[in-house]
Amino acid sequence: MPPSSIDTIRFHETPEGIDLALRVAGPVVRALALVIDVLIRLAILVVALPLLALPGVGAGIFLLLLFGLEWLYPVFYEVRHGATPGKRALGLTVVHEDGTPVGLSASLIRNLLRVVDFLPLLYAVGLVSCLVDRDFRRLGDLAAGTLVIHHTPPQPQAQGLDVPPRRPPPGLPSALQQAILAFAERGRSLSPARRGELAEILAGPHGLRGSAAVAAVEGWAAWIASGAGDAPALPQPNPRGAQPPP
Known part of the structure; x- marks a missing residue:
């Protein structure tokens, strides 16, 4: 998108x-x-x-x-x-x-x-x-x-969002990542209804609606702004007694 x-x-x-x-x-x-x-x-x-x-x-x-x-x-x-x-x-x-x-x-x-x-x-x-x-x-x-x-004054960057980073869905194109960051930068200046509408456009394909969509998009923005990118998932601890892979 x-x-x-x-x-x-x-x-x-x-x-x-x-x-x-x-x-x-x-x-x-x-x-x-x-x-x-x-x-x-x-x-x-x-x-x-x-x-x-x-x-x-x-x-x-x-x-x-x-x-x-x-x-x-x-x-x-x-x-x-x-x-x-x-x-x-x-x-x-x-x-x-x-x-x-x-x-x-x-x-x-x-x-x-x-x-x-x-x-x-x-x-x-x-x-x-x-x-x-x-x-x-x-x-x-x-x-x-x-x-x-x-002509709008500079908005706070997405890094300033007081939300925990949330890993976005894999394979987001760069254009969509830009749109997510733009939403995070100016979303707080919009009405709740407008924020929800835009968030649903961004997160709707992933089955998210309303406040859940807003929270998800803001978390994705914090993750993208942190530079984490598509880092691999953290390794999970081995079950007791399991042997590490060779």
Whole structure:
């Protein structure tokens, strides 16, 4: 089971062999961030309305400001801070698909294509694109190779779990082990119902449900994080009188 099927986390392996966990943002939180940015731009325009009273140049300055707010405002904040004020307020950031900070060319592409995403009205094309794409990308993101992700502070590592290590089932693929560690790192921040749901996805094939699945997955994570791997089982003592193998 690939880790991408667990919640909204996407894993990317860096050239150094480090796995980055990117939690992609859905269309609802992105729409709320857009509303905040629109309100900020409207507030700036309202403050700048007296410019129209300036004879000769007032209207030109106001139109330049309008152009800058519409096209350069998002590019400036994404390149400089990784996100517009609206996205930052909701804990979002824009990155390349490999998790690196977004660059100028990618930001320009994703924002220029907002014209297409807006069609025919109120970002209808962009919304459809977000709903059909597994990473919730609109057309601008697809063309620029970018993702909008939740920027979360570092979570405690699985080693810090106050649970005894539990030997996982043999032959777990590395992708599933990554998903188990990701669950352990952020599972305590989820609701009990969500924790149980994700744990059952991971442990369900082994016949575990509910709290038993949560306990099992956390124990597996502690075992994996300890580096025990698939170590052989401890030898059992010989029955009395039995001869050791040759």
